[in-house]
Amino acid sequence: MGGRTLIFYLVNAKLSYISKTRKERRSAALTKAHEQSDSEAEEAPEERTEAExxxxxxxxxxxxxxxxxxxTAQAEEYLNRLKYLQADFENYKKMVARERERxxxxxxxxxxxxxxxxxDHLEAAFTSAQSCKDLxxxxxxxxxxxxxxxxxxxxEGLKPIKAVGEKYDPYKHEVVMTVLDEDAPEDMVLEELERGYMLGTHVLRSxxxxxxxxxxxxSENDASTAAEET
Structure with a gap:
């Protein structure tokens, strides 16, 4: 009986080992299948994201x-408008130049x-001057x-500038000389050496x-002399 018991024990151990191995293989296969499924599930959103x-x-x-x-179409339209405006402006300038010249x-x-x-009057005067006895x-x-x-x-808008008896106006008068005159107000024009003219509101010649x-x-003369000597 001892030998049979040993054989029975060995057979049961072998069967248990085979059963355990099958379970482990089945479990490993299931685990691998789950891992592949999870991997595919993770890769699918990435592929969808790249596609999107x-x-x-x-x-x-x-x-x-x-x-x-x-x-680009707007830029071309604006460029064409600008060309038209430039051409119109050039024509306007030419027209203004012609009008001004005319x-x-x-x-x-x-x-x-x-x-x-x-x-004509000057020519007549020169002609009569040859025989004129009444100067x-x-x-x-x-x-x-x-x-x-x-x-x-x-x-045409030309008019003489008033000078003699007028107060000095640097805009209209050019001082050529000064005259000591205690009787006349200071800085008053005593003499006109060359007549000046206005053209409208513009001084044509002072x-x-x-x-x-x-x-x-x-006292002022002494002060000036002292300053010069210093």
């Missing part, structure tokens, strides 16, 4: 391309027409011609004048 990102990138690229085409010619022509009678009448005729000339130029000055008091 690719789709979004394509949509964004298409949107950017549409925006670029739209902006106006200047008309103004010059009008002035010359006003001066022609004065030129007073000749001078009177020249004076009338001079007044006609002033009137013609006055119609009047050259002699200006009155008062003598400095003795």
């Amino acid at each position: 990102e690719k789709r979004v990138s394509n949509e964004e690229l298409e949107r950017l391309e549409r925006d670029l085409e739209q902006k 106006y200047e010619k008309c103004a010059t022509e009008a002035l010359i027409k006003r001066l022609l009678p004065i030129l 007073v009448s000749f001078v009177k005729g020249i004076e009338l011609i001079y007044l006609d000339l002033l009137e013609a130029l006055g119609q 009047a050259k004048v002699a200006l009155s000055k008062h003598a400095k008091p003795a």
Whole structure:
């Protein structure tokens, strides 16, 4: 009986080992299957995410391309408008230049027409001067011609600058010399050496004048002398 018991024990141990091995293999297979399933489950979202990102990138690229085409069309439209405006402005400048040239010619022509009678009077005066015996009448005729000339130029906006007896105005008067005169107010124009003229409100030529000055008091002269000596 002892031998049979040993054999029975060995057979049972072998069967237990085989059963345990099968269970372990089955468990390992199930574990591996679960791991593969989990791995596939993890990889699937990643693949979907990459696909979605690719789709979004394509949509964004298409949107950017549409925006670029739209902006390019707008830029071309603005450029064409700018070209038209530039052409219009160039035409406007040419028109203004032509109008100004025409106006200047008309103004010059009008002035010359006003001066022609004065030129005729001067020629007549020079002709009569050869046989004129009345110098007073000749001078009177020249004076009338001079007044006609002033009137013609006055119609163009020219007028003489007042000088003698006026207070010194640095805008209108150019001091050529000073004269000590205690009787006249200081800085008053005593003499006009060359007449000045205004054209509208613009000084065309300043009047050259002699200006009155008062003598400095003795105290000021002494102070000036002391300063120079120092």
